[in-house]
Amino acid sequence: MRIGVITFPGSLDDHDARRAVRLGGAEAVSLWHGEHDLKGVDAIVLPGGFSYGDYLRCGAIAARSPIMSEVIDAASAGMPVLGICNGFQILVESHLLPGGLVRNDHGDFICRDQRLRVESTSTAWTNGFTEGQEITVPLKNGEGGFIADAETIARLEGEGLVVFRYLDVNPNGSMNDIAGIANERGNVVGLMPHPEHATEPGFGPDTALAMRSGTDGLTFFTSVVSAFAAQLG
Secondary structure, rough: HHHOOOOOOOEOOHHHHHHHHOOOOOOOEEOOOOOOOOOOOOOEEEEOEOOOOOOOOOOOOOOHHHHHHHHHHHHHHOOOEEOOOOHHHHHHOOOOOOEEEEEOOOOOOEEEEEEEEEOOOOOOOOOOOOOEEEEEEEEOOOOEEEEEEEEHHHHHHHHHEEEEEOOOOOOOOHHEEEEEOOOOOEEEEEOOOOOHHOOOOOOOOOOOOOOOOOOHHHHHHHHHHHHHHHHHH
């Protein structure tokens, strides 16, 4: 399986995402925001960091990059797409996912290991988890508060499209403690926490077993590989 990782001007977790892809068992393919070529990949990751034009609204300009027209078409055809942090913001601005991300309610940038509850395992990126499973992955954002109108929130909750929910503390004021959502088809997932930073022992969050031993984020990438294999039969 070949998974493309798009680099936008300001992306700073694209290298981490490519390494996570490789650790998950797939080939990582570098993609550039200014091109229209997806290079025949089977899935796409929009990594975290920053994108040009964030001063206007996070992801608003990046969502109009040339490659995003190809991403939108591919996602509409069923290709798995994962947006992490800034990538989530870009997915929302591209209307591949509903709602919006706004400044953290406390006004500060936050960086912490964040506990999450897995609310849905019916997506291409979460099928390897169990529903209700509690995981820990790093979180780092300044504009991570998820918002939506009441009708959209009710639809997300009612249709099981909330994929992850914050536990212990709501770090940014997200409505209903929402940390990540999916589209109706389950191939597009966006979340603010960073699973690519919890894929390798020695570099992840602390656990009860040892410091920096957490690898809960690896399941995102093994899940999409498993989904692809199942599709091939």
